[in-house]
Amino acid sequence: MAAEAATQSVAEPDSAGPRGLVAWEHERFERVTAGLDLGPAKGGIRFRPGVELDDVTALARLMTWKTALHGLPFGGAKRGVDCDPSAFSARELHEVTRLYTLAVLAVIGRIVGLRDITGTITNDLGLDPAAIRGWITSGGDLVDYPDADAVDGSVLVVDCDIAISAALEGTVTEDVASRLSAKLVVEGANGPTTPAAERKLNDRGVAVVPDLMANA
Secondary structure, eight states, rough: OOOOGGGGOOOOOOSSSOOEEEEEEETTTEEEOOSSSSSEEEEOEOOOTTOOHHHHHHHHHHHHHHHTTTSSOOEEEEEESOGGGGGSOOOHHHHHHHHHHHTTTTTTTOEEEEEEEEEEEEEEEEOOHHHHHHHHHHHHGGGTTTSSSSEEEGGGGGSEEEEEEETTTBBBBBHHHHHHOSEEEEOOSSSSSSSSHHHHHHHTTOEOOOOHTTOO
16 A cells, blocks of 8 residues: 555535535545534544445534534544454554555645744645754744744634644733634643633634643
8 A cells, every 4th residue: 555546535525514525535545524614523533344435424424413413613524444453463553544644634634823932834735743843953943934924923813723822821812812713722731711712712602622621
């Protein structure tokens, strides 16, 4: 199973979902997203011999309906890998999972904004964490990273699905809470959300994973 063999994708619309269904299939890998109206899509990966796109599609639909019925801020998704995991060693399963991840990078979420003490960078097409780590390790400043745009202000208000505040306390202010586009805020730092911002996020229906859970 060569890595270069898992680079083609096809999108197929389906009128049954909230925004239609996007199906991606290539050789032994499948991924289905069934509705993003409530938030980023969630769902597991099925490793099973003979798994087919129809199976993955049905499970993605079920996840969409489950999250909607429970009022959770997520859409539905499911992924399938046509293989027998019991026939593989741990190393081989790791390699299959790695190849699958490389295959679907074009259709899963990428990091679009980062900030450190030097400033904020964004790239609508996604940022490469490994490349950025190498840039900084070699002595470069994050704000000068060549494959991104340097911008002023909070990275949390960049157009994205999930905003992660992972630095200082009090960074999610009422102003930030009123301007962010994310439908989910993850408190990676200790106490990043001010009381006023918390009320604003609640009024806007933005879910928050509190620091007591997110960085425990």
